[in-house]
Amino acid sequence: MAINYLYPDFEVQRNESRCITCRVCERQCANLVHHYDAETGRMTSDESLCVNCHRCVSLCPTRALKIVKTDHVFKENANWRGEVIQDIYRQAETGGVLLASMGTPKPYPVYWDKMLINASQVTNPSIDPLREPMETTTFLGKKSTTIRRDEQGKLITDTTPQLKLAIPIMFSAMSYGSISYNAHKSLALAAEQLGTFYNTGEGGLHEDFYRHGKNTIVQVASGRFGVHPGYLNAGAAIEIKMGQGAKPGIGGHLPGSKIGQDISKTRMIPLHSDAISPAPHHDIYSIEDLRQLVYALKEATNYTKPVIVKVAAVHNISAIASGIARSGADIIAIDGFRGGTGAAPARIRDNVGIPIELALASVDERLRAEGIRNQVSLVVGGSIRSSADVIKAIALGADAIYIATSALIALGCHLCRTCHSGKCNWGIATQNPELVKRLNPEIGSEHLVNLLTAWNHEIKEMMGGMGINSIEALKGNRLMLRGIGLCDAELRILGISHAGA
Amino acid sequence: MKHIVVKSRDYQEVNQEIRSTKDKNIVLSEVFGQRYLGSSLKDRELTIEGTAGNALGCFLDGGIITVHGNAQDATGDTMNDGKIVIHGSCGDGTGLAMRGGAIYIRDSSGYRSGIHMKAYEDKQPLLIIGERAGSFLGEYQAGGTIIVLGRNQAGKSPVGYFCGTGMHGGTIYLRCDTLPVSLPPQVAVRDADEADMQVLGGLLEEYCSLFAFDKTELLASHFFVLQPNSATPYKMLYTHV
Numbered sequence A: 001m002a003i004n005y006l007y008p009d010f011e012v013q014r015n016e017s018r019c020i021t022c023r024v025c026e027r028q029c030a031n032l033v034h035h036y037d038a039e040t041g042r043m044t045s046d047e048s049l050c051v052n053c054h055r056c057v058s059l060c061p062t063r064a065l066k067i068v069k070t071d072h073v074f075k076e077n078a079n080w081r082g083e084v085i086q087d088i089y090r091q092a093e094t095g096g097v098l099l100a101s102m103g104t105p106k107p108y109p110v111y112w113d114k115m116l117i118n119a120s121q122v123t124n125p126s127i128d129p130l131r132e133p134m135e136t137t138t139f140l141g142k143k144s145t146t147i148r149r150d151e152q153g154k155l156i157t158d159t160t161p162q163l164k165l166a167i168p169i170m171f172s173a174m175s176y177g178s179i180s181y182n183a184h185k186s187l188a189l190a191a192e193q194l195g196t197f198y199n200t201g202e203g204g205l206h207e208d209f210y211r212h213g214k215n216t217i218v219q220v221a222s223g224r225f226g227v228h229p230g231y232l233n234a235g236a237a238i239e240i241k242m243g244q245g246a247k248p249g250i251g252g253h254l255p256g257s258k259i260g261q262d263i264s265k266t267r268m269i270p271l272h273s274d275a276i277s278p279a280p281h282h283d284i285y286s287i288e289d290l291r292q293l294v295y296a297l298k299e300a301t302n303y304t305k306p307v308i309v310k311v312a313a314v315h316n317i318s319a320i321a322s323g324i325a326r327s328g329a330d331i332i333a334i335d336g337f338r339g340g341t342g343a344a345p346a347r348i349r350d351n352v353g354i355p356i357e358l359a360l361a362s363v364d365e366r367l368r369a370e371g372i373r374n375q376v377s378l379v380v381g382g383s384i385r386s387s388a389d390v391i392k393a394i395a396l397g398a399d400a401i402y403i404a405t406s407a408l409i410a411l412g413c414h415l416c417r418t419c420h421s422g423k424c425n426w427g428i429a430t431q432n433p434e435l436v437k438r439l440n441p442e443i444g445s446e447h448l449v450n451l452l453t454a455w456n457h458e459i460k461e462m463m464g465g466m467g468i469n470s471i472e473a474l475k476g477n478r479l480m481l482r483g484i485g486l487c488d489a490e491l492r493i494l495g496i497s498h499a500g501a
Numbered sequence B: 001m002k003h004i005v006v007k008s009r010d011y012q013e014v015n016q017e018i019r020s021t022k023d024k025n026i027v028l029s030e031v032f033g034q035r036y037l038g039s040s041l042k043d044r045e046l047t048i049e050g051t052a053g054n055a056l057g058c059f060l061d062g063g064i065i066t067v068h069g070n071a072q073d074a075t076g077d078t079m080n081d082g083k084i085v086i087h088g089s090c091g092d093g094t095g096l097a098m099r100g101g102a103i104y105i106r107d108s109s110g111y112r113s114g115i116h117m118k119a120y121e122d123k124q125p126l127l128i129i130g131e132r133a134g135s136f137l138g139e140y141q142a143g144g145t146i147i148v149l150g151r152n153q154a155g156k157s158p159v160g161y162f163c164g165t166g167m168h169g170g171t172i173y174l175r176c177d178t179l180p181v182s183l184p185p186q187v188a189v190r191d192a193d194e195a196d197m198q199v200l201g202g203l204l205e206e207y208c209s210l211f212a213f214d215k216t217e218l219l220a221s222h223f224f225v226l227q228p229n230s231a232t233p234y235k236m237l238y239t240h241v
């Protein structure tokens, strides 16, 4: 072994008294961890290949397997931790940029967990959602600030195009290429059934999914993959991707090895050539340029679709959002730095950007202060994990929420964070037909529908508890939140009081 | 034929009128920089007299646009099919991310022309520039063909700096005797051979007849051929955690 030998992170523990050598684990593991040894008649494992995705553990019929963290360690050091040393070994050996996937695992503060929700007691009684109507329908798009009447005095209700959401939650952008056909299909079917939207990501729209257009947001990113008038008109809205929370400031790059027949057709690029999305849009260097693309898209769709501009949450996000609100965009989507990705340089994912909670609070505040909050809707994402996170985001000022990681977990993702390897054993982040088959889109969509139906019910319960019967009345209602264990600066930015105050 | 006098009218109004006319041929006269003219145009012909504004023919889908004058930035942005003919020059970002069809420019084009141009099956975009192009020509080019003819440049390189940076597909032909400066490592250069001249002869046919240029004379000069070193330039960049 070399001096920089990397000891495996996990150990595969097989309870020999339970194992019936059915070889399920061997067949299920795309990382080739398990092997049947014909000589001894026993199973062996190479834990150096294990990514801890739990596929074998979940399918072993006798519960003979478990994966545990190795107790082999470097000498304890709070500064030079084992992972730090190992990363240096890796880079010293390869000269490569460290590539990682899903949201950052680093222990940054999660502000959702440091905010508490209010409830009514005695006065302003709570409402029981099982008995009383409770409104969670949300409209996204520009809201008019003036009331206009015609000659007969009737209200004029023509608005610019709006997205109507039965629940204030949408599936955020994941491209076909980064995730599988069956994962996309699950999202499309679920969005249709739930009365919400899924998002194509920047990889174009597979021809089979045009029929779900009413529930689709089509994305336009710097690579412009698969973008043509038919595509732009296929969806209910168009999203311009300026940035992504997991990798602010850099582009994307789907390696040629993942560009198979179907992906090449959907992205409209040659087989096995790299799909490179440059970091900037090369026609956008200013808010005026952004406005040009916003209106180019509106012209191409005859002003029938709202245009979303998606940006990563970065230091000057409130000024950026103010610019976007003036660019003609109908909706701003902000992606926090804990958001997921199919592949991103680890150092960027773990160090660039800011938490969505703080970004949201300061953007909402700034747009209100400038009197332009009604010109745009705000959608936020970047690791929304539960209905409680949704409630808190809406109370901080969001109109709706984008989820992706939660949705993938509902589809079976076990957060092993090796999507970039393309060998997802759960059939999600892979293009290998044998693996993709493992995800049944009918069952997948059912799980997604279950998840969001449950969340929506919880949202109604919590709203009812606050004595609020419409999501509209919760929006930006920061009095419904209190901070716990937060310092003055954090409370000021979040615009909330400390618990007890 | 429909004739629209544009003058100082708002672009939204003009584009709305273009969309709602049934005529196959539309002539816009006295155009003063209105944007998005001919956006997503399909099977119709648009003739523009004056100066076309930004994003002329963006998302063009088979239509034909002829400009008797100059065009501004982002001409043919993300065009899918069709043709844009400019009897004059273009601003920056011409043919950005175009996937199909052709853009023929009689004179010159600004910065970032043909950037992220791509090709797919029968969609093989073509951008021909008569005189010279600014810096960053064909940056991130992923497919298709760019030709810069260097007319009136006395054999000097007809492009600016950083031609073909990040190129990973397609071809750039430059008609000149000296190579551009600062060519990036992703680009492999060679002198055009017999076979290339054959290809060029075919590609220049329509262009030369549109602008009444002498094709034989153009082809009698020296051309450089720029192609990417690899279709997967960034493969070796990463290691996994």
Ligand code: SF4
Pocket (backbone or CB within 6 Å): A014, A018, A019, A020, A021, A022, A023, A024, A025, A026, A043, A056, A059, A060, A061, A062, A063, A064, A065
């Ligand atoms: S799946 Fe379980 S029972 Fe079957 S071979 Fe593997 S460890 Fe043994």
Ligand code: SF4
Pocket (backbone or CB within 6 Å): A053, A101, A102, A408, A412, A413, A414, A415, A416, A417, A418, A419, A420, A423, A424, A425, A426, A427, A428, A429
């Ligand atoms: S999508 Fe698949 S590869 Fe990615 S983290 Fe989830 S289980 Fe692992």
